[in-house]
Amino acid sequence: MLDSRKVVPFSLLTDAVGSCPHRLQQRCRLNLREWPGSHMKPSAFDYIRVDTLDEALSVLADSDLEAKVLAGGQSLLPMLNMRLAQPKALLDINRLVALATLGPLETNLAGVAAQGPGAAFLEVGALVRQRQLERYALEEERTRLIHTALTYVGHPQTRNQGTVGGSLAHADPSAELPLLFLTLGGTAIIQSTRGERQVAAEEFFQSYFTTAIERGEMLTKTLWRLPVPNEGMAFKEFRRRHGDFALLAAACTMKLGSDRKVQHVRLGLGGLADTPLLVDEVRELVGEHWAKERARAIAGAVVNRLDFADDYQASSSYRRQLASVLIASVLEAAYEDALAKEDLLCEH
Structure with a gap:
C-alpha cells in the first residue's frame, strides 16, 4: 500500500507556494530537503518566488543563497535532473511581468545609439517566450529572420515555455538564438543591485555555457538590431x-x-x-x-x-x-x- 505521506499532488505543492507571502523579508521558500517523501532526481534546493525585480536582484545579491534563475526551465530542469547543475536555490522570476515586454524600442539608449543613424531595435524582455517572439516576428518583414530561426528551436511545446532570455543566458554554442543575437549585433541589458549595464553580443558569449553575466546579475532584456528595408x-x-x-x-x-x-x-x-x-x-x-x-x-x-x-x-x-x-x-x-x-x- 502507498504511504499517503509520500503522495504529494502537484496542485497541493502549487497551492502551498501560492499562499506564502511574497515580500522579500517573508519570501516563500519551499525546502525540498524537508518535504515528506521527496526523493527527487535533482539534488536538494531551496525554491524562492518573487513578485518584483528588486526582490529578485536582492536574492541574487545574497552570496549565501547562490541562487540560479528559473524562467522557462527548458534547459535548466534537465540539467538539474542529471545533476549537471546543483544550485542551493532556484529563483523563480515568472511573475515579473516587467520582463515580458516585446516591441520596438521606445527610448534611445546611449549604448546602442552608437550603431549608426537610422538603426532600429526590437526590445525583447528576458521572460518573453520563444513561441511568442516567433509569432510576433512573423508579422513584420524586418523580423522575418528571427521568425525563421525560431522555427528551428526545439519543438513547439518547448518554445511555448522556453524564454528568449533563458536561451541566451544558457549560451549553448549550438543553439539558434545565441547565433542570431550575435549575427544581428544585439545588445544585452544586465541588471543587479549595483545598477544596469549594456553588453554587446560580441562580448556577451565568452565560452561553453558561459556569458558576461556575473554573480549577482541577471539578464533583464535584449535589444535586437532590425535590418534596414533593403x-x-x-x-x-x-x-x-x-x-x-x-x-x-x-x-x-x-x-x-x-x-x-x-x-x-x-x-x-x-x-x-x-x-x-x-x-x-x-x-x-x-x-x-x-x-x-x-x-x-x-x-x-x-x-x-x-x-x-x-x-x-x-x-x-x-x-x-x-x-x-x-x-x-x-x-x-x-x-x-x-x-x-x-x-x-x-x-x-
Whole structure:
C-alpha cells in the first residue's frame, strides 16, 4: 500500500507556494530537503518566488543563497535532473511581468545609439517566450529572420515555455538564438543591485555555457538590431532530425548599394566552437559585385582557418565539407533576398 505521506499532488505543492507571502523579508521558500517523501532526481534546493525585480536582484545579491534563475526551465530542469547543475536555490522570476515586454524600442539608449543613424531595435524582455517572439516576428518583414530561426528551436511545446532570455543566458554554442543575437549585433541589458549595464553580443558569449553575466546579475532584456528595408537576410541549419541541435547553423545579413555592390555583410556560424562565431573573411566582399565563385572561395578560406572535431554525430571531414557548402549557400540566399528587396523598393 502507498504511504499517503509520500503522495504529494502537484496542485497541493502549487497551492502551498501560492499562499506564502511574497515580500522579500517573508519570501516563500519551499525546502525540498524537508518535504515528506521527496526523493527527487535533482539534488536538494531551496525554491524562492518573487513578485518584483528588486526582490529578485536582492536574492541574487545574497552570496549565501547562490541562487540560479528559473524562467522557462527548458534547459535548466534537465540539467538539474542529471545533476549537471546543483544550485542551493532556484529563483523563480515568472511573475515579473516587467520582463515580458516585446516591441520596438521606445527610448534611445546611449549604448546602442552608437550603431549608426537610422538603426532600429526590437526590445525583447528576458521572460518573453520563444513561441511568442516567433509569432510576433512573423508579422513584420524586418523580423522575418528571427521568425525563421525560431522555427528551428526545439519543438513547439518547448518554445511555448522556453524564454528568449533563458536561451541566451544558457549560451549553448549550438543553439539558434545565441547565433542570431550575435549575427544581428544585439545588445544585452544586465541588471543587479549595483545598477544596469549594456553588453554587446560580441562580448556577451565568452565560452561553453558561459556569458558576461556575473554573480549577482541577471539578464533583464535584449535589444535586437532590425535590418534596414533593403538588407537581405538568411538563416540555414543542418541537423539530423527535427528538434535536434544543429550540426552547423549559419545566419547572414547583407546590404547592397545602389550599384548593387555589397555595401555591408555579416555572417555568423553556430555549432563549430565554444561560442557562436562571426566570420571576418566575408568583409572581403564589401565593395564587390556578387559572384558565386567569390563566395565559394571565401567559404573555402573560412573552413581552412577553422578546426573541426570528430564526435558521435559526424567526422571532422564531414563537418568541413558541410561548413563549406552551408557558408556559400547562406551568403547566396542573403544576396538574393537583398536583390529582391532592392527591386521591390525601385518599383515603389
